[in-house]
Amino acid sequence: MREEDYLRLDQQICFSLHAASRAFGGLYRVILKDLGLTYPQYLVMLVLWEHGELPVKKVGEHLRLDSGTLSPLLKRLETAGLVRRERSARDERSVLVGLTDEGVALREQALRVPRRISAATGFDVTEILDLRSRLDKLTDALDAAALEETPDHE
Incomplete structure (x- = not known):
């Protein structure tokens, strides 16, 4: 390959990953509409369905998100009645996030999401x-x- 070919868009792995991510985002947007979740909200729910109640900091670590990005997501999920946030009794600086009964129940509906995504990949x-x-x-x-x-x- 010629040196200048390395600067072609179609030679960039980062762009291929970006395009695939956007394609996933578009598909998730359609599939998650029935659940009333955005993709980032779905990721938060996945963490909570897997691990149960966690400090907000731990949720952020699992998702590689900072608190400035995660806090609005949690607020919207709380407003939707899917999660609850409360200060830790052991450490006032820590906020715990857990599922409500509605959040737990949503898991049943979400079980078909991975199968639909998997099928879509081919x-x-x-x-x-x-x-x-x-x-x-x-x-x-x-x-x-x-x-x-x-x-x-x-």
């Missing part, structure tokens, strides 16, 4: 697991590279 289970594993490996490598590029890193 991939079999092995291909999906392989892709996810490779993307996780890519994420780890990029996180490590970003840390190395940070000026404060020694």
Whole structure:
């Protein structure tokens, strides 16, 4: 490949990932409409369905979101009656987030979402697991590279 070809849009892995992410977003928007959730709200619900009540900070760690991004999501989910937030009795600085009965019940409806997404990809289970594993490996490598590029890193 010629040097200038590296600057072509169709040669950028970041753009391929961006385009795939946008395509997923569009499909999730349609599928999640029945649940009354946006994709970021769905991710919060996935964490809570899996782990139960958690400090907001832990939810953010699972989703790689800062509190400034996560707080409005939680507020909308709370307004919708799906989650509740309350200060921790053990640590006043910590806010716990947990599911309401409605949030727990929504899980049943959400069970069909992964199957619909999986079917839409056209991939079999092995291909999906392989892709996810490779993307996780890519994420780890990029996180490590970003840390190395940070000026404060020694």
